[in-house]
Amino acid sequence: MINFFEKSDLSRKDAENIVSDTLKNCDDGELYFEDTKSETILLDDNKIKSSNYSSDLGFGFRAVSKEVVAYSHSNEISKDSLKKSSENLRSTLKSIKGTYNHSIIKSNKKFYEDINPIDQKSLNSKLEILNKVNDYLRKKDLKVKQVTASFSGEQKSIEIIRSEGEALTDVRPLIRFNVSVMIEKNGRKETGVYGIGGRQSYDQYLQDDNWKNVCEEAFRIASINLESVPAPAGEMKVVLGPGWPAILIHEAIGHGLEGDFNRKKISAFHNLMGQKVASEGVTIVDDGTIENRRGSLNIDDEGTPTERTVLIENGILKNFMQDRLNARLMKTRSTGSGRRENYKHIVLPRMRNTMMLNGKQTRDEMIKSVDKGIFAVSFGGGQVDITSGKFVFNCTEAYEIYNGKIGSPIKGATLIGDGPSILKEVSMVGNDMMLDPGIGTCGKAGQGVPVGVAQPSILINKMTVGGTKL
């Protein structure tokens, strides 16, 4: 574990005293230290395009009273800098008094190992794999015109100091390996992208030449898109494949179940607790405790241990995702969902690994039941307006369905739906639940955090497909 006081005139005792002093009339708050080492190595256009290493260090000091949050951050860890931050917090909260809540659950459970993935694999062996990827794909097919492959890895060490010297720490590894390929045939160009990753060493993901499988998958997606026809436009039935398409769940209802939007009553779900919001058979959880997953955390960024939070059980809305601030104001408990991108940002309630659990049907049954619709296998990204509930996501691999049979692949189209009603349109839930490959980043209020998703195949009765074919 990093010693944040090692090269500073600020001692642990000083920091504890300043924290206790600053927060004594506040409801909550903490001093958050963070040290992040990260690297990105990128091959593009037949060359190693860049190798970047970054080392970021800083603190964020937060004081909370009633609904008001005062925050100050700096990358200078010194007595002077922390005192300046303290003054800043006090001046904001001077007329708002609170009572510090000392209770925070402790847990020793670990869902990933304390490793530094960057140092565990030599630069030379990373360069070697990137070059192999490039050669493999370009030799595989002359249609391949562009290959981009990258390693990114980081080790983030955090320490949280709460009032009265209570300290909580975590060390979080995270890696991602990504391949993108562009192919060209008769002047038409299409791309395919695939990636893998999580909170383990690079080699855990790359054993047995697994990079080849990543290449094959990116190439397969690009090849399919090369044959794609214009997508239909209008309302129709949609079958979603298992795994990554669960970003529909993430966008359509996940964000709407985050505590802040519901405390402020601006989420379309804020008055639906205990009510039926999804078809029977639909159960959705947000789980921070799955080993080595991209969205997993030992503790959240306020120090609360993560957990498996049931959001929707058999169609009924059961819980929101909470950080400490929103939990206190809504008179409930934190679900260990308080997260921040880094020390420069305030904590917000966020998703971890959001999953729809298995049902009983098979994907074949779903496809067979559709006269006209689409089968969506993979998506690029999504977005939601949590107030109106409208959400979109972009297909990167999808097919037409006609008379119960899968037809031609269709061009990338946007699907749009309404969050609160979409889950009531789920008429079949499959038995083939899959986790995504470990590539998701969720954006909210300008902060990106790593997340995971999972789901079985599902059939949605009615969604609008944003194609160009009328």
Place this chain on the structure above:
Amino acid sequence: MVKNQEYLKSKAEFCLSLAKKLGASDASVTVANSISETVSFRNKILDESNRSDSLAISITTYQNKKKSSISSSNLLDENLKTLIEKCFETTRITPIDEFNSLPDKELLAKKIKDLNIYDDTRIENNKKIEYLKELEEFASLEKKIINTESSFTENKSNFILANSDGFCDGYKTSSFSASCVAVAKDENSMERDYDYTKKRYLNEIKNPKELGKVASENTVKKLKSNKIGSEKISIIFDKRIAKGILSAFASAVTSSAISRGTSFLKDKINQQIFSSSINIFDKPDLIKGIGSQSFDSEGVQSETMKLVDKGYLKEYLIDTYNGKKLNLKSNGRSGGTTNLYFENGEINYNQLLKINSRNLYITDTIGHGVNIVTGDYSVGATGFLVENGEFKYPVSEITIAGNFNDMFKNITLANDLSFDFATNSPTMMIDGMVVAGK
């Protein structure tokens, strides 16, 4: 106070000389400090105060045609030394890339124009609070508004860019911005919308009353929306959305996309890609401009460019690396466009609304449905149905789709250009796109 030029210079010089000492043939360094203070309000009371002080350094070392980079927020000499050693070690084992190099010396900026992009005025937090109080007062006048969130941010930044060819320059910039997001509710639905202002000078931002009122009006008029059928219809993009079409164009003409062959506009130079009435400029020396700069992120002088002339593509956005690959000179666009805009069209806003008897007027899009490789465009949208120049009713839960190759050739612009952002467009109409709805 934001760190001064001397401090940033001393750090940059320390790094350059160390890199040289280690044996780097070339090196470049950027040191930047940015201080932001934000105050946020919600429903007329203080919600958050946030002070951010960020210092960052990034260093690239070259050994002839090999290169690698590091960045850090820890500027202690001892840490920088460790990082530069690591950086140079990495450089040595990174393969040669013949196009790696510092910018050509003769292209480096020689004289820094005063672009009036730094206002030293300080607005204390209690003054920000006064602004937000007044703003929220006006934002929440309308009964249907059930939530307002607004914030005021003051930013002061300074930076130095230095390289081993002797370039060493930088300057301060400032910005003042305020935003208001309102939520309106009726029996059946909730909607949100916003207004926003950002200027280099404090005395030029919108007044709080206007900002609050516009946010409130934008939001309330979205209530009671309908979904329309799937059809081909002429689409009018509000200014705040039209600029996104221009940004998509810009990403398709960056030299990296061109040299990699991943742009639908590759090989289109000197060809007509827009309707013949369209002119596009990128102007780095706009006085007080949000996107103004004296030189790009490599130190190359940037001059005003006409990217599109009467519909013809005339220039790419070129940096040093991709320029060398394409055998073209950098035109000072490493880091992208500056103040990018469509020149005004011939007709006014009201005339534009009346060209067709039936239009879909788009005020917001969601999703990331821009594909630069193929030119395909498909996004979720909200807006209004406009008939005979009149706004009839709000429309939501639809998508709009097309391909830029066709869309660009069917653009008609109004004459209401204003410089509210770094990328700006007049109100824009595009014929022949497909709406997917019911």
